[in-house]
Amino acid sequence: ELQKSLILESSSRFLIPQGVKVSYGTAGFREDASILSSTVYRVGILAALRSLKTQSVIGVMITASHNKVSDNGVKIADPSGGMLSQDWEPFADELANAASPQQLLQLITEFVEKERIPFDGVRPAEILLGRDTRPSGEALLEAARQGVTSIVGAVASDMGILTTPQLHWMVRARNKGIKASEQDYFEQLSNSFRCLMDLIPTGQSKCDGMNDKLVVDGANGVGGAKLQILHKLLNVLDIEVRNSSQDEGVLNDGVGADYVQKEKVAPRGFGSKDAGIRCASLDGDADRLVYFSVLPESNAPIDLVDGDKILSLFAVFIREQLSFLNEKEDIKNFDKSRLGIIQTAYANGASTNYLKHLGLEVNLTPTGVKYLHEKAADFDIGIYFEANGHGTILFSETFIEWLEVRSNKLSSGSKGSEAEKAALRLLAVSKLINQAVGDALSGVLLVEVILKHMGWSIHRWNELYHDLPSRQLKVKVADRTSVVTANAETVVVRPPGLQEAINAETAKYTQGRCFVRPSGTEDVVRVYAEASTQEAADTLANCVAKLVD
Ligand code: NG1
Ligand code: ZN
Structure with a gap:
């Protein structure tokens, strides 16, 4: 009582x-x-x-x-x-x-x-x-x-x-009745990572021109120190962590995934000396991850590899494993339609096109992890990411059970067919990736092992598709709830006439796309615009911002 x-x-x-x-x-x-x-x-x-x-x-x-x-x-x-x-x-x-x-x-x-x-x-x-x-x-x-x-x-x-995803992982593990300490978390991640490394096709691990070193920006938050613990357990990856604690600088100040993704510049502590090296950035609680590489110019602009491209990398890898499984008769129940991709309207249009071109089913949900996560749970494998770098992969229980049966067959004799290796890889991914919530630490490990599996440099990865130029703006309005949207926030239903005006403006631009929505975390209406050139995206965003005001 x-x-x-x-x-x-x-x-x-x-x-x-x-x-x-x-x-x-x-x-x-x-x-x-x-x-x-x-x-x-x-x-x-x-x-x-x-x-x-x-x-x-x-x-x-x-x-x-x-x-x-x-x-x-x-x-x-x-x-x-x-x-x-x-x-x-x-x-x-x-x-x-x-x-x-x-x-x-x-x-x-x-x-x-x-x-x-x-x-x-x-x-x-x-x-x-x-x-x-x-x-x-x-x-x-x-x-x-x-x-x-x-x-x-x-x-x-x-x-x-702890990092936010570690706490979520522990809650999930406790409720599944499995070991749930921080040490268990590190062990599960490192074991499944090693398993994926062992399954890399021979000859693939040493690829020409591939820089093996990864430099990680820890946002002066919790993620850097945790990554170092993980790194010690792994002893195969060459990882350098910068901005790893409050001794090095202020939390999230000119550092971290949010800064890097929004400003598209290198975080503090990174510069032209790092040109060409594979770099990653975590946010302050390590539930977001973006990659980047610094360009050789002196003011250190970057090539950003955002959440959409991490999603694309994961999708390519998983699709490949599924295709190995598909060659077997008994996969019929799990054909590729059970692999679902979930994005929001902020996903770069080029990423959505790319994924659709691969023949994948792409779903849009409103902004906010809870919506993406919920939709991802509809699939045997659901991959979701926000452009800002928050995302994960969900596996259904029935699919995991099916994979376990297949991989048991492997250990009980029949020696490593492609299908069986693919099943083992998918099982390892399901353990490496944090299925509770997006997790930058498990994300880094999965990206790293997939790049090694593919034999890809960060540049090869970044070339999967070219981002369309985009612009995001915030508009302060008297009452942001006066803007009401539908269709995963892509269409304005109120105030009347606004969507028609946005359509008319957008139609003027090659590859134009634009939407507005009230923020769920700030007292603003956000405007997002995409077009074939940066100048066009900027103009479209500015014109639509005036319509909202
Ligand atoms: P709002 O303020 O509703 O746009 C922002 C991010 C979301 C998500 C949440 C939670 C953008 C455009 N929006 O939401 O992706 O991360 O914060 O932190 O990045
Ligand atoms: Zn975060």
């Missing part, structure tokens, strides 16, 4: 600051860290209730990802390791904004009744808490812990400083 006095007592230590209103957006609550403790405390309560309701382990991650170091945030990992179920988001908003301890208690009481949350369930609530390297993280984690333990019997385990 709810112990009301306990909630009243602890919540009085976490009063909500005057005039603050927060909302559980696309990526959880995210604010200046100084106003967040009451929010995080309340998320602790919510997580405990969610754990009781689902009778599963739930995660609470304290991070503000690629945002500035003085910000922080909090989000909940559901039993599957994915994002909090959308039908609980409104309750998260209400809880976080309750004006007083009494009001908070009333909301909780009503919700517990409405959702029939069991207090006499078999399992007590159990919450895993994690945080990134932000200085505000420690105190906020304590607030979360007090929130959790204000629900009688609930247990909070502090998992320490």
Whole structure:
């Protein structure tokens, strides 16, 4: 049963600051860290209730990802390791904004009744808490812990400083009943990586002109140090990590995947001396990954290899393995139509064309990982990525079981046909890639091993297709909710007439494409435009921005 006095007592230590209103957006609550403790405390309560309701382990991650170091945030990992179920988001908003301890208690009481949350369930609530390297993280984690333990019997385990995907991975593993420590995470990644290395076709691993060294920008966040641990376990890859901690510079300041992808320039610590070397950049909590190579000019412009191209690389590799399997009769149930690609409207049009040309089914969803992830789960293999570098690969349970049967056949005698090796590779990918959420560390390992498998340099990879020039703009408007979209945000339905005006403008440009949508994380309307030249993309974006204003 709810112990009301306990909630009243602890919540009085976490009063909500005057005039603050927060909302559980696309990526959880995210604010200046100084106003967040009451929010995080309340998320602790919510997580405990969610754990009781689902009778599963739930995660609470304290991070503000690629945002500035003085910000922080909090989000909940559901039993599957994915994002909090959308039908609980409104309750998260209400809880976080309750004006007083009494009001908070009333909301909780009503919700517990409405959702029939069991207090006499078999399992007590159990919450895993994690945080990134932000200085505000420690105190906020304590607030979360007090929130959790204000629900009688609930247990909070502090998992320490982690990347966001590590925490999600642990929640997923715990609920599957498999080993779930950080060491287990590193071992699963390194073992499956080695397995893929061992399955590289002979003669492929040493390719002409391929620079073997990888230099990684850790955004001065949590990812760099974790990558170094992983690197030690692997001892086959040549990886140098720069911007690996707060001793080297400020978190996300002129560094990190968000900066590199948006500004299309090299992060701090990289310059023309690195020209030609394969480079990668993580974001502050290591759930985004982009690759790049620095061009020889002195101001260090880059060739960006973004999330769309990582997706394309994964798709090419997986499609190849499926084609080996397809040659066998018994794959009939798993033909290529069960491989699904999921993108948002921000995916570069050239990537979508390329993927469709490969004969793949490409699906668009609205912006936000929860939508992409949900759609990817419809396929035997679903690959999703946002252009910004967040994405992963999902495998269905039935497909994994089928692969396991095939690979057992291999170990029980019949020596390595192409089909059997392909099955083993896909199984290894399913273990290497973090199926809870996009994970830059597992992403780096998968990219690296696929490049070795293909014998490709970063330049060869980048040549898969050429990005269409694009431009993104933000428009501040009085009320961004006045713009309403449909068809995965590609069409404006309100205000009336706006879509027709956008169509008329877009029609003036070769390969023109343009859409507008209200941001889910900022108080702006975003404009995205693509065309055959940069100048045209810029003009199209600017004209449409005026239409929105
Ligand atoms: P919004 O603000 O809704 O555009 C942004 C990113 C998303 C996603 C979320 C969550 C763009 C255009 N949008 O969403 O891809 O990463 O933040 O962090 O990059
Ligand atoms: Zn992030």
